[in-house]
Amino acid sequence: MENIGHSELWNECLEYIQERIPTQTFSTWFEPIKSLSLTEKELFLQVPNKFFYDWVVSHYENIIQQSLENAYGDGLRIKYTILMDDDQSLPSAEKHPQTIARQTQDDPQNIIVDNSSKIIEKGTKINKNYIFETFVEGKSNQFAKAAAMAVARDPGRTSFNPLVLYGGTGLGKTHLLQAIGNEVIKNQSLKSVLYLSSDTFTLDFISAIQKNKSTDFSKYYRDVDMLLIDDIQFFQGKESTQEQFFHIFNSLYQHHKQIVLTTDKNPMELKGLQERLISRFKSGLTVDIQPPDLETRIAILQRKAEREELEIPFEVIELLATKIRSNIRELEGALIRLLAYSSLLRVDINVQLTKKVLNEIVGDSHAESNISYSIENIQDVITTKYNINLDTLLGKSRKQEIAEARMAAMYLARKYTSLSLKNIGLYFGGRDHSTVVHACKWVEDKLDSSEEFQKRFERIRKEFDTTLF
Ligand code: ADP
Ligand code: MG
DSSP: OTTOOHHHHHHHHHHHHHTTSOHHHHHHHTTTOEEEEEOSSEEEEEESOHHHHHHHHHHHHHHHHHHHHHHHOSSOEEEEEEEEOSOTTOTTSOOEEEEOOTTOTTOOOOOOOOOSSOOEEEESOOOTTOOGGGSOOOTTTHHHHHHHHHHHHSTTTSSOOSEEEEESTTSSHHHHHHHHHHHHHHHTOSSEEEEEEHHHHHHHHHHHHHTTOHHHHHHHHHTOSEEEEEOGGGGTTOHHHHHHHHHHHHHHHHTTOEEEEEESSOGGGOTTOOHHHHHHHHTSEEEEEOOOOHHHHHHHHHHHHHHTTOOOOHHHHHHHHHHOOSOHHHHHHHHHHHHHHHHHHTOOOOHHHHHHHHHHHTOOOOTTTSOOOOHHHHHHHHHHHHTOOHHHHHSOOOOHHHHHHHHHHHHHHHHHSOOOHHHHHHHTTSOOHHHHHHHHHHHHHHHHHOHHHHHHHHHHHHHHHHTOO
8 A cells, every 4th residue: 555646546535435426416526626645644635615625524524534444444634725726717827725724624714805995785785684694504405505605705716606596486596695795795805796686687788788888888797896696597588688798707707706696497407598608607506496395494484483573383383384385485475474464453373373374375265176276385295206306397307207297297286276277387397388288188098097197196186185274
């Protein structure tokens, strides 16, 4: 073992690790690590930035240690070096490695702080309540929050540029995006930050063209130190807006200005977005936010109740969190509606009142069952039963099981919601109504012809019955 080189040793470790973790995880967290040198006691590794280092150490320390023991035996430790990357666009540029020891995780950050002038907030005003402290963390959003905090701490200096956060409605994208803005405003770590929706950007652009001021427009945007744009799915199909955005993006990127974007789908799946924009996104980090699990939903409601100094029985919180599953905005909406009821009717907030409120939100009278479900309910049950995520359900995969899940969900939507075929199609990734008709027919035929399917479907239907009040 004495003569082994650092890269050989590290390659052997990598092989060990690669066999034991998902490919995606491996390429995200291990491929960027470089081995630097080996001494009698230590193997030196280089990681791209501090966030990366924190993440790797807190999540993969054990497996790294095991791989080392496997390849070398006992007695060797890993020392990490963080790359202070001054010029990310030029990989060959001079770099200044700075070694840090495990204990000094909270080294002062390498940010230029300009205390002399107050940070300029441009665009739409950022909501002061959308801060990291009020963002409840759970498995579904942990990584997104960590990445958002990393760019807020070190804008433009992590490899997460651009950072793209994506996920369904009401899952906290805007909250996190604005939390980044609030954090840099609090730290005064930049001179200016610009937050806006993609719509505002488009409108601004159109009005600039009309007034013959597109140069001013582009200067305004290129001058900011941080650009936060919400809901870029609305750029779909708007060619000249995208064109303009692309140039602004490049200019900011080249000057290491942090860009953070949100969208309701994985950018790769956004139709009508230029390839070159999407390929720019790939150079940064794209993170999804999933619907929160029950525990997180409960925690969010409890936190909200605490903040508003409300006394709400736990059964009520639990009931709300159980019934409203896929959207935090709806969850908060239900709580607010409950408060309104209780103060208007001068009654206590209790389980009975909660059921009434929930009935209004989730259930509407329905001809057949007297109950209707929200499309989110249906998608939620189906994704759980088929063990797939919402993106997959709404996506394009034609794999038999996924196609079945999708058709079953459309059938249920037709049966248990009052939505039109056209609207159901829209909820399922923008499909057209004939696809929904086909799905319903397929399910009906299958129910007639396959006993196995019938049983499977019955189990799904039962799941619905248990969500009845
Ligand atoms: P999106 O932009 O993804 O549609 P928002 O960011 O507007 O969703 O979030 C909807 C509401 O839910 C907001 O009031 C937000 O504060 C709240 N919210 C979302 N996620 C969380 C969370 N993890 N913790 C606390 N509140 C949250
Ligand atoms: Mg939003």
